[in-house]
Amino acid sequence: MFDKNKVKLGIAPIAWTNDDLPDLGKENTFEQCVSEMALAGFTGSEIGNKYPKDPAVLKKALDMRGIQICNAWFSSFLTTKPYEETEKDFLEHVQFLQAMGAKIVGVSEQGHSIQGMQDTPIFEQKYVMIEEEWRLLTEGLNKLGKLALEYGISLTFHHHMGTVVQNADEVERLMQETDPQYVSLLYDTGHFAYCNVNPLEMVKKYIGRIKHVHLKDIRQDVVDKVKEEHLSFLEGVRLGTFTVPGDGCISFDEIFAVLKDHDYKGYMLVEAEQDPAKANPLEYAIKARTYIKEKTGL
Numbered sequence: 001m002f003d004k005n006k007v008k009l010g011i012a013p014i015a016w017t018n019d020d021l022p023d024l025g026k027e028n029t030f031e032q033c034v035s036e037m038a039l040a041g042f043t044g045s046e047i048g049n050k051y052p053k054d055p056a057v058l059k060k061a062l063d064m065r066g067i068q069i070c071n072a073w074f075s076s077f078l079t080t081k082p083y084e085e086t087e088k089d090f091l092e093h094v095q096f097l098q099a100m101g102a103k104i105v106g107v108s109e110q111g112h113s114i115q116g117m118q119d120t121p122i123f124e125q126k127y128v129m130i131e132e133e134w135r136l137l138t139e140g141l142n143k144l145g146k147l148a149l150e151y152g153i154s155l156t157f158h159h160h161m162g163t164v165v166q167n168a169d170e171v172e173r174l175m176q177e178t179d180p181q182y183v184s185l186l187y188d189t190g191h192f193a194y195c196n197v198n199p200l201e202m203v204k205k206y207i208g209r210i211k212h213v214h215l216k217d218i219r220q221d222v223v224d225k226v227k228e229e230h231l232s233f234l235e236g237v238r239l240g241t242f243t244v245p246g247d248g249c250i251s252f253d254e255i256f257a258v259l260k261d262h263d264y265k266g267y268m269l270v271e272a273e274q275d276p277a278k279a280n281p282l283e284y285a286i287k288a289r290t291y292i293k294e295k296t297g298l
């Protein structure tokens, strides 16, 4: 059994209001989103585009519902912009997270990323870094991670489809060339499965570096369609690439077993962006919560 004092469950607002495709869920309010998270039985959340920017206002709304911010996505541009520009934005971001009581920041390198490009085929046009870019990325992450620790926050790196760190070899190199003191892994089951990397192998390999987990499932038939029809990441999201754990093709039993056996501490956060008009967010949140309880006892 997982220890309930060490492992907490969260859910991302992206199922209610999608930051990457703002028309998805534009009718859903912040209040509805956080109330439904609580109603479904989650106690953690990340940040969405409709969340109040003022930490005091946000905290009051979340406290009333028993919800805590556990992480927020940060886009770094270490490979394409001067380090100082990323550092300035990062500092503001970690200060906000500190004010919210979060302990994790999730960084994704967006230099050269195609994840947000509406018409760029996700399986064909991913950028591959040259040596100098690897140096800029890994050195920059070590510096940002050291800085985050001054605010009591651990930097976790989010591997992601369409970014410079997507495939297994890229994650491996990033882990090898960053300092474990300063850089950990944000393990996202869905993004590994999407690029045909076995999420079970990855959790076994990196369990010592994982400090945040995104529980994301994929619909294999949609991923196949994205590949065959040369679609973009966002076109895939609209078609239903992602869903909640237990509703797609990833087998979570052994993944949960590895996390439990290695005494994982931190959040496991359901993150399943899909069209809320087709997949009711509360219904899917309850579905996810029920599945996690059944599989983990949490």
Ligand SMILES: O=C1C[C@@H](O)[C@H](O)[C@@H](O)C1=O
Pocket (backbone or CB within 6 Å): 014, 019, 020, 073, 115, 158, 160, 188, 191, 214, 271, 273
């Ligand atoms: O962590 C994430 C944040 C989203 O904005 C992103 O596109 C999604 O797929 C993800 O894994």
Ligand SMILES: [Co+2]
Pocket (backbone or CB within 6 Å): 158, 188, 214, 216, 271
């Ligand atoms: Co994720």
